Every structure is written in structure tokens, then in C-alpha cells.
Amino acid sequence: MSNDTTLVLGATGKTGRRVAARLRLRGTDVRTASRSSRVRFDWSDPSGWDAVLRNVATVYVVPPPVPGPAHELVTRAEAAGVRRLVLLSGRGADTWGDSAFGLDMRSAEDAVRGSALEWTVLRPSNFDQNFDEALFHAPLVSGELALPAGTVPEPFIDLEDVADVAAAVLTEPGRHAGRTYELTGPRALTFPEAVDLISRSSGLPITYRQVSPAEYTAALVEEGWADDDARNVAAMFVLMERGLMAEPTDGVETVLGRAPRGFEDYVVRAAAAGAWRS
Secondary structure (H helix, E strand, O other): OOOOEEEEEOOOOOOHHHHHHHHHHOOOOEEEEEOOOOEEOOOOOHHHHHHHHOOEEEEEEOOOOOOOHHHHHHHHHHHHOOOEEEEEOOOOHHHOOOOOOOHHHHHHHHHHHOOOOEEEEEEEOOEHHHHOOOOOHHHHHHOEEEEOOOOOOEOOEOHHHHHHHHHHHHOOOOOOOOEEEEEOOOOOEOHHHHHHHHHHHHOOOOEEEEOOHHHHHHHHHHOOOOHHHHHHHHHHHHHHOOOOOOOOOOHHHHHHOOOOOOHHHHHHHHHHOOOOOO
């Protein structure tokens, strides 16, 4: 029999650790799992999945890095008595067409939607925190961010809002069943505008330079990225330039009853913490 435990996969990642902390504050029984957690979960090693899913009612799913494994996870979750799945995907996943980007997320969406369980899909835009916790951070610290993004804006979302939405959905059974929430910040900014705000708030001379997808791919490979991974990241920017994901949505307000945090709020917090100082 399942109890009321909520399993958070990717629990040491950007969203997982924030979601787990919020669930604990709500008094939820949380089981955190990742490759480096005490409870180990590895997408490439299904032999340990059944133990991780035992006595779990709800699972927060961060997609695997490749298409396919999410289908096996859903099958095992159903057999284990799991009742609900909340999947982290990507903004506008159903508009990505034949792009090489996001095949992992689209495969995970297919798995979750095809299950017999109650499911909800969260589709956030690019995270604000990509500028200080992930791919964009090191270039900003060096003084220049070079990306294949031009004048098409992006409604960046604060990870704190993504985690607030996820925690609400995970603890409100029934209300969000079969729903897909497109999550964005309150307004869209271009990358040059975002970098300008970072430069001004931090007091550091940081600039933005637009490069081609091919140039960006080559730069990532030179940094040590696998060629396929580099091409997939560059493909994300090609998608963004189509403009299909540029408009803000009301997803955060629909779930939380409040407006999302603005990019300026994020920048002030990160700059005050010294995020971009070498």
C-alpha cells in the first residue's frame, strides 16, 4: 500500500533541492533521490528504481538526459502503487516540431500523459538562475556572454517561482490533474537587456555578443562538451528565435494566485550575493 510520501527526483539539482525544502516546510513526508543522494536514483540503472518508488504516493520527475527511460519509470511507478506524477518539462514543448532540442522532455511528457496515473506537466521558460548557477555564469564572470540569441525576447522565470508552483501542485491532489502549466516571468527581455541589468546591478563591466549557432556549438565543444550535447543547446536558441515562446503566460498566477517575480528582483538578489564577482 502507498502512503503519502512524495519522491523528489533530481533532488540535488536546481529545482529538486528547492522543491524538497518547500515540501518539508509544508510538513510533507519527502524522499529525496539522485545519483549523489543517500537514496540513490540513476536514470541509467533501473535496478534500483523499485526500492526508490516503494511506499510513494507522488513523484516529482525531472526528465532523464535521453529519451526513453521515463516510460519504464512510469510503468514501475504504476506497479508500485504511485498515484500522481508531476513532470518538469520545457516551455512550449509541443511547438518544438522536428528540432533536436528537448527530445528527452518530449519523451517524458509522452510517458506521463500516457500513464494511468494522475499527472501534471510544468513547462517553465529559461531560468533566471541560468545566469548565476548554470551555463551562462562563467562567461558573465569573465566579462562577456556570447550566445546565438538576438532581438527575440525571453520571459525568464525565477526558479523560486518554479519551485513554489511545483510544491503547490504536489500538495494539492486532484486540483491540477491533467493540466499543463506554461510558466514564465512577468515580462520578456532580450539577452542583451538581461546582461545589461546584470552589469548595472553588479557594477561590473559585462557585455553581450551575438554569435551564430555554429560558432556557439564550436565554443562549447572547445570547452569540453560532447558534440551532440553542444548542438542540442544551440538548437534551443534556434527555437527561441522563432518567437513562439516569447510571450509571458499567466501560469504562475493561475497556480499561486500571485504574479511571478521579476527579473530585476532576481538580479538584485544575485548581485548582492556577489554572484558575478570572480
